[in-house]
Amino acid sequence: MKVPIAQPVMTEKMIEAAANALRNERLTLGESVFKFEEAFAKMCGSKYAIAVSSGTAALQLALQAHGIKAADKVVAPAMSFVATTNAFVPFGVVPVFADVSEKDYTLDPAKVRAAIDLKTKAVMPVHLYGHIAAMDEINDIARKHNLVVIEDACQAHGADYRGKKAGNLGHAGCFSFYPTKNMHVGGDGGMITTNDDKVADACQRMRHCGRKKGSNYEHDIIGYTYRLNSANAAVGIEQLKLLPEWNEKRRAAARMYDQMLNGVGDLVLPPGPTKDVNPVYHLYTLRTKKRYELKAHLDGKGVGVGLNYETPIHLQPVYKQLYGFKEGMLPITERCCREVIAIPMFADITQDQVKYVVECVKEFYAK
Ligand SMILES: Cc1ncc(COP(=O)(O)O)c(C=O)c1O
Structure with missing residues (x-):
């Protein structure tokens, strides 16, 4: 798959x-x-x-x-x-x-x-x-x-x-x-x-x-x-006519991921709904200290991943050059950016696709 x-x-x-x-x-x-x-x-x-x-x-x-x-x-x-x-x-x-808050980035x-x-x-x-x-x-x-x-x-x-x-x-x-x-x-x-x-x-x-x-x-x-x-x-x-339905489908897929990935390896799950916020899961982004290894494993299984964002804006070469920004300025941002990895998320993702992604992630941690 x-x-x-x-x-x-x-x-x-x-x-x-x-x-x-x-x-x-x-x-x-x-x-x-x-x-x-x-x-x-x-x-x-x-x-x-x-x-x-x-x-x-x-x-x-x-x-x-x-x-x-x-x-x-x-x-x-x-x-x-x-x-x-x-x-x-x-x-x-x-x-x-x-800097950002670690609880919701x-x-x-x-x-x-x-x-x-x-x-x-x-x-x-x-x-x-x-x-x-x-x-x-x-x-x-x-x-x-x-x-x-x-x-x-x-x-x-x-x-x-x-x-x-x-x-x-x-x-x-x-x-x-x-x-x-x-x-x-x-x-x-x-x-x-x-x-x-x-x-x-x-x-x-x-x-x-x-x-x-x-x-x-x-x-x-x-x-x-x-x-x-x-x-x-x-x-x-x-597209706008379909947006509410699509956002609900993303939320349902996120709930499935949340349930199935909770407690797996060193994964930190993304922030979920709170009393104030009902998110729309543009991305479903995990955190792990082993993201490059996990990425290589998922690449090999046909599962798309994204490293959003591997380099925070202040450490982009052009920003360092223009403003002299240095590593260490934004400790939480920098740590999160070292660990984030996004797994497949789109409105039409099927339950079987979510299960397959989870299976591949679990396989990685079982190795
Ligand atoms: C957080 C954020 N800001 C700004 C933009 C810029 O949008 P665009 O690519 O349409 O210029 C994007 C998307 O690409 C984004 O994700």
């Missing part, structure tokens, strides 16, 4: 929707884009959703729409995909990395508090692997220090926190539709969610070259070509 790490869905209905958009709409910022935004905002419970070309573009525009500029500092976790901070580093905005509020100084203007919690960060505590800190809170919800479409959805828990939420995410758009894409009229307006203009609304060639703000294509939005509309 072969079990991939992820399996993006593309149905005939989605292909047909894309073809319809290609035949009948403006190819970019067509009708499907606005319908997709409306449906996505509804899912999140936010007033606006602004579709863009990637999750990275979403993070960049959300920060810029809140006035974050060169020399301002943004507190973020280093246990994330590099795009979290790549989104603002090119604009001279300074990343300040705070998201920003530790106490470490956020300790990282703040007079230049800090924003905090960017990442809902890693689909598990929402400690948003109440982070929002409290942000209020006290007058910081903007931008959620990196690129791995958390549809996750719940105290009855609210990811993307509606700070000043703005940012999503990625990269093909392996819990939902995609048949290519790259992203979304910004906000309840703020001015932020929505600025994001709409910035994604469209900074065009003044209603004009063709008048530009009153510096902008970018970050529009979403209509065919991608049409796929996104169909």
Whole structure:
């Protein structure tokens, strides 16, 4: 048996929707884009959703729409995909990395508090692997220090926190539709969610070259070509309809893994649901001191694995070079990044596939 790490869905209905958009709409910022935004905002419970070309573009525009500029500092976790901070580093905005909590791999509020100084203007919690960060505590800190809170919800479409959805828990939420995410758009894409009229307006203009609304060639703000294509939005509309069902299926697969892997070898299981958080298991990530050996074993058995993230952002070569970051700065992040290994997780994973993966993991520890 072969079990991939992820399996993006593309149905005939989605292909047909894309073809319809290609035949009948403006190819970019067509009708499907606005319908997709409306449906996505509804899912999140936010007033606006602004579709863009990637999750990275979403993070960049959300920060810029809140006035974050060169020399301002943004507190973020280093246990994330590099795009979290790549989104603002090119604009001279300074990343300040705070350590994560070992219990759920998201920003530790106490470490956020300790990282703040007079230049800090924003905090960017990442809902890693689909598990929402400690948003109440982070929002409290942000209020006290007058910081903007931008959620990196690129791995958390549809996750719940105290009855609210990811993307509606700070000043703005940012999503990625990269093909392996819990939902995609048949290519790259992203979304910004906000309840703020001015932020929505600025994001709409910035994604469209900074065009003044209603004009063709008048530009009153510096902008970018970050529009979403209509065919991608049409796929996104169909994917969004299935997201709740897909997230439930991921949760069911995670429960199976939890039950069957509990107590096996030195494995640490991922954070599960809590009284506050209902996660969406973008990834199902274990920890072990033997991850390279386990990876080699699973590779040999046709089981896909991911080392998300083997190198924390502050220790990426370019970040070390730019800022002089050194090993030892973020002990918990660094330890977790040395031990994490993701095993197959996708909506359509079958019970037999989960059982096979577990069997292979157990076989490794029985050797
Ligand atoms: C946590 C996180 N932040 C940001 C991004 C960037 O999204 P994109 O690849 O769509 O630019 C991703 C996904 O790739 C991500 O997982």
